[in-house]
Amino acid sequence: MREMIISELSQALHEIGRGFAHFLPRLIVMVILAFAGWVIAYVVKAVLRSILRLIKFDRLSENAGASQLLTNAALPSATEMVSRFAFWVTWLGFILLGVSVLGILGLQDQIARFFLFLPRLFAAMFILFFGLLAASFFSRAALLAAVNANVPSPRVLSLALRTIIIVFVLSIVFEELGLAEQTMLVAFGIAFGALMLGLAIAFGMGGRDLAKRFLEKRFVRAKKEENEDELSPL
Amino acid sequence: MAEESFLTDDFLRQLINVGEVDILVGLPTHNNAKTIGSIVHTIQSGILRGFPRERAVIINADGGSRDGTPELVTGASIDDARPASNLYALRTLHSISTKYAGSPASGVALRTILAATELLRAKACVVMSPESVSIEPEWLSKLLGPIYRDGFDLVTPTYRRHKFEGLLITNLLYPMTRALYGLRIREAYSPEFGFSGRLGSQFLGQNAWNDGTDGAGVNLRFTLAAIRGRYRICQSFLGEKDHVERHAADLVPALRQTVGVLFSALEPDFPVWSAVAGSQPAPTTGADQEVLLEPLRVNRKRLREMFSTGVAELESVFQSILPPSTLAELQRIARLGEEEFHYPAELWVRTVYEFAASYQKSVISRDHIIQALAPLFRGRVFTFLMENRNASADDVEKNIEGLCLEFERLKPYLLRLWKSRE
Numbered sequence: 001m002r003e004m005i006i007s008e009l010s011q012a013l014h015e016i017g018r019g020f021a022h023f024l025p026r027l028i029v030m031v032i033l034a035f036a037g038w039v040i041a042y043v044v045k046a047v048l049r050s051i052l053r054l055i056k057f058d059r060l061s062e063n064a065g066a067s068q069l070l071t072n073a074a075l076p077s078a079t080e081m082v083s084r085f086a087f088w089v090t091w092l093g094f095i096l097l098g099v100s101v102l103g104i105l106g107l108q109d110q111i112a113r114f115f116l117f118l119p120r121l122f123a124a125m126f127i128l129f130f131g132l133l134a135a136s137f138f139s140r141a142a143l144l145a146a147v148n149a150n151v152p153s154p155r156v157l158s159l160a161l162r163t164i165i166i167v168f169v170l171s172i173v174f175e176e177l178g179l180a181e182q183t184m185l186v187a188f189g190i191a192f193g194a195l196m197l198g199l200a201i202a203f204g205m206g207g208r209d210l211a212k213r214f215l216e217k218r219f220v221r222a223k224k225e226e227n228e229d230e231l232s233p234l
Numbered sequence: 235m236a237e238e239s240f241l242t243d244d245f246l247r248q249l250i251n252v253g254e255v256d257i258l259v260g261l262p263t264h265n266n267a268k269t270i271g272s273i274v275h276t277i278q279s280g281i282l283r284g285f286p287r288e289r290a291v292i293i294n295a296d297g298g299s300r301d302g303t304p305e306l307v308t309g310a311s312i313d314d315a316r317p318a319s320n321l322y323a324l325r326t327l328h329s330i331s332t333k334y335a336g337s338p339a340s341g342v343a344l345r346t347i348l349a350a351t352e353l354l355r356a357k358a359c360v361v362m363s364p365e366s367v368s369i370e371p372e373w374l375s376k377l378l379g380p381i382y383r384d385g386f387d388l389v390t391p392t393y394r395r396h397k398f399e400g401l402l403i404t405n406l407l408y409p410m411t412r413a414l415y416g417l418r419i420r421e422a423y424s425p426e427f428g429f430s431g432r433l434g435s436q437f438l439g440q441n442a443w444n445d446g447t448d449g450a451g452v453n454l455r456f457t458l459a460a461i462r463g464r465y466r467i468c469q470s471f472l473g474e475k476d477h478v479e480r481h482a483a484d485l486v487p488a489l490r491q492t493v494g495v496l497f498s499a500l501e502p503d504f505p506v507w508s509a510v511a512g513s514q515p516a517p518t519t520g521a522d523q524e525v526l527l528e529p530l531r532v533n534r535k536r537l538r539e540m541f542s543t544g545v546a547e548l549e550s551v552f553q554s555i556l557p558p559s560t561l562a563e564l565q566r567i568a569r570l571g572e573e574e575f576h577y578p579a580e581l582w583v584r585t586v587y588e589f590a591a592s593y594q595k596s597v598i599s600r601d602h603i604i605q606a607l608a609p610l611f612r613g614r615v616f617t618f619l620m621e622n623r624n625a626s627a628d629d630v631e632k633n634i635e636g637l638c639l640e641f642e643r644l645k646p647y648l649l650r651l652w653k654s655r656e
Contacts, residue, residue, distance in 0.1 A: 059597070137599065140551060140599070141599075141602065143547065143548065143551070144548070144551070144605040144606060146547075147540075147543060147547050147548055147609060148485070148486055148544075148605060148609070150536075150540055150543070154547050155547050231398055231401060231530075231532060232399050232484075233400070233403075233485050233489075234403060234488050
């Protein structure tokens with residue numbers, strides 16, 4: 001009996017030792033991968049930061065209106081945010097690679113899903129950034145055109161255009177990320193429909209006086225100014 | 235020759251048939267049937283009077299007219315011009331018309347004319363506007379004579395204008411070009427100008443024709459290229475400029491074609507303009523400028539309103555372009571009533587220079603920067619109208635000269651802005 005217990009214990013200890021001997025190199029590989037990943041991620045961050053500064057990414061982000069959002073949220077500049085994001089994604093990628101080397105059952109699938117999700121995350125960020133840029137550009141273009149054409153309430157027009165573009169961009173971003181696709185689709189439909197209905201009501205009823213003033217200004221003035229000379233700028 | 239490739243075979247064949255010429259008259263057109271007939275006769279008459287012994291050709295570069303403009307150019311007989319001038323040409327006067335590819339664009343038209351100039355080895359050339367109903371036969375001699383006989387390379391016109399016409403030229407283009415390049419050219423952007431064959435060839439080879447602008451403001455680019463290349467430039471007084479009907483909406487395209495071109499030239503021309511101090515008068519035949527004073531009804535109130543609305547509504551845009559001190563000053567002016575309103579020359583010059591520096595830095599889209607200048611220009615126009623409403627011709631000239639000197643005085647400020655761009 002005693003011999004049997006000793007044998008079982010020694011066998012268990014032997015198996016633990018064998019398991020540890022089997023696990024230790026993997027752990028070392030994971031640590032090495034995590035360390036190498038940190039170094040590579042740091043280099044990626046430094047290189048990306050330099051490139052973004054070179055192409056004046058902060059100015060682009062300012063034009064897109066993203067810088068203002070970041071400042072309001074007490075976050076660092078767009079260049080710093082993107083660099084840090086690249087650092088963490090790279091390092092996390094290496095850490096997960098290391099974890100997968102450990103061969104822990106159940107984690108493999110999660111890690112694979114994370115790597116499959118990365119391209120979609122990048123695509124969503126890309127769409128969001130350029131969407132904000134487009135919203136900023138077109139809303140400013142509308143504002144300038146409206147001011148120079150002497151259209152009433154140019155800022156409202158510009159803001160409406162900006163909102164429509166941002167709502168549209170956000171719906172694409174959520175769809176790309178695969179987050180609550182159905183909910184987003186319905187929400188977008190409702191928001192867009194509500195916006196259009198709101199605009200129609202605003203112009204039709206709320207803006208009745210505005211429309212009246214606009215038409216009066218346009219046609220009454222045109223009549224009054226018939227006898228006035230236009231100045232040629234050139 | 236690389237330039238041959240964009241000319242049609244038929245046009246090249248016609249040019250070969252003409253051979254070499256001494257004088258070339260370029261006519262860029264697009265649906266100008268109403269005016270082109272009389273203009274071609276005036277040109278023919280001008281050639282008969284001024285250059286009867288020279289080999290001459292009229293080149294019409296048409297942008298796809300649907301009203302028979304090219305036929306009117308080529309069909310105009312010199313016999314119609316002869317009785318008026320009572321003179322005879324000793325050489326054949328050719329008239330060639332070509333339709334260039336693409337949409338109507340002043341740049342393509344000028345490029346076609348310049349290519350023809352080079353192929354025909356013309357010594358002196360003139361480009362005439364197809365809308366100048368007040369054109370006189372003498373205009374040809376005035377624009378071609380200094381080139382053909384006196385060896386000048388570019389002749390720009392001066393006109394008799396109403397004191398409130400061409401305000402973009404008098405309040406921005408002329409003073410700024412003068413301050414930057416050091417040469418007092420009144421009409422750097424004009425639809426009529428004369429040039430030598432060698433200047434034409436140089437511009438044809440060096441200008442960026444495919445920059446996506448369709449050659450907007452190419453006339454100004456041409457003048458700036460002549461100044462930059464240190465060619466011999468003079469001015470010639472032509473007479474009264476037509477009062478072309480324009481509307482307020484034309485201001486933005488006009489700004490693009492003039493101010494946009496000038497601002498975009500500042501970066502490559504930095505070595506040229508940064509070394510210039512003061513300005514020199516350009517040799518001028520006839521009056522430097524004549525001013526008409528007849529009363530003109532102008533809606534000043536609307537100008538001031540558009541300025542005030544612009545300053546209020548475009549605050550976020552101006553924050554990217556102007557320093558806070560200038561913006562605060564503009565906002566203060568925008569709140570003033572009609573009687574107190576005054577946009578001083580010094581502030582106007584600083585505003586323009588700050589716009590130029592922001593354009594160079596591309597703080598926002600460059601086209602948006604140009605568009606944002608429009609309401610401020612209206613404010614400046616309002617002040618100019620108020621200052622000169624009872625002014626004599628001399629007083630108007632003095633005011634314009636004062637503005638020019640302000641542009642010259644503040645040039646170091648532009649240089650500082652330029653150098654601090656990084």
